Amino acid sequence: MDIGKKLKSTRVFLGLTQEEFCAGIVTESFYSRVENNKSKISMSDLISILNYHNISLYDFFASADKTVHDKKRVMQSFINDDANRLKKYQHLLKPAQKxxxxxxxxxxxILNDQIGELPKGTIEKAQRQFIRIGKLDINTLFYINLLxxxxxxxTLKIIINYLISSTESGKLCDFSLQLLCHSLLHFLNRxxxxxxxQEAKMIIKFFKNIPTTSYIFLEKLLVNCYECLFSGDEVKLESIVRVLKLCGYGKYAVSFERIKNNFETE
Structure with missing residues (x-):
């Protein structure tokens, strides 16, 4: 098994330098020798590097014919608004994965705010393919985000009402909860x-009943922004926008400032 080659392909895929990828767990010079099969890395150091980049041992040692399209990673990139990472995944698709x-x-x-530029046929195809009524698994929650x-x-109100009436947030895994909150947040924007x-108040009430965790901290802040927009509480909105900026969520702060300014000029 060529661990050095696997490490290099993983690093290149993530778009990282050797220094960034080894993350100080081993020296850059030693790591370079590992990639070139001139040194052997210990299992503990290998696991530490993989854990640092949220890569499981299973994924790392998966067989060569394992599909590159790791659905969960793609979903995570989408809800993280990481368009650059999505493009990397897209370029790795094989012909059989059309x-x-x-x-x-x-x-x-969606991430580039170009929905209006999509052909009508593409939107109709997406609606046919992604509208599902049934078990609310991770795939269904992901498709609702796309819809x-x-x-x-x-029609969207019917889908969202079905979603919240069929969901017990306390029984969802962390990732499913992220997908749920992300879809509801964008529904608030609609x-x-x-x-x-009236519809917005129902979603805000549902959100407030979800326990706050680190996984949905941002979503909770953004829901508070929408509540302020609907109630006209500019002082509280400005306060939350400042918090967003301090927490490194500047692009969301700018987005709400733009929404507020557009509303004032209407």
Missing amino acids: KYQLEFKLMLS VPIVEFR CYKEKDE
Whole structure:
């Protein structure tokens, strides 16, 4: 087994330098020798490096024919608004994985705010493919995220109402909870654009009943922003925007400042 080669391919895929990838766990010079099969890395150091980059041993030692399309990593990149990482995953798709191209096209259009530029046929195809009523598993929650910006608002309200009436947030795993909150957050944005305060209040109430964890801290802050927008509480909104900036979420702060300014000029 060529561990050095596997490490290098993983590092290159993540777009990291040798120094960034070894993360101080081993020296850069030693790590370079490992990649070139001139030195052997201990299992403890290997595990530490992989853990640092959230890579499981299973994924690392998976067989060569394992699909590159790791669905969960793709989903995580999407809810993290990481368009650059999504593009890297997209470029690694094999010809046999063309069925995923529609997902990538939709995700990148959403993150780049280019939904309006998608052909009508693409949107209709996505709706046919992703609208599912049934078990609320991770895939279904992910597809609902893709549907929120493209489905007619009346239909979307039915989907979201079904979602929250069928969900017990306390029984969801952390990642499913992230997907749920991400979809509801973007639905709040649709509610704000459609001026549907009643629907928004229902979502805000649902959010407040979800225990705050580190996984959804940002989503909780952003929901508070929408609550301020609907109530017209500019002082509280400005306070939350400052918190967003201090926590490193500047792009979200700018987004809400833009929404607020657009609303004031209407």
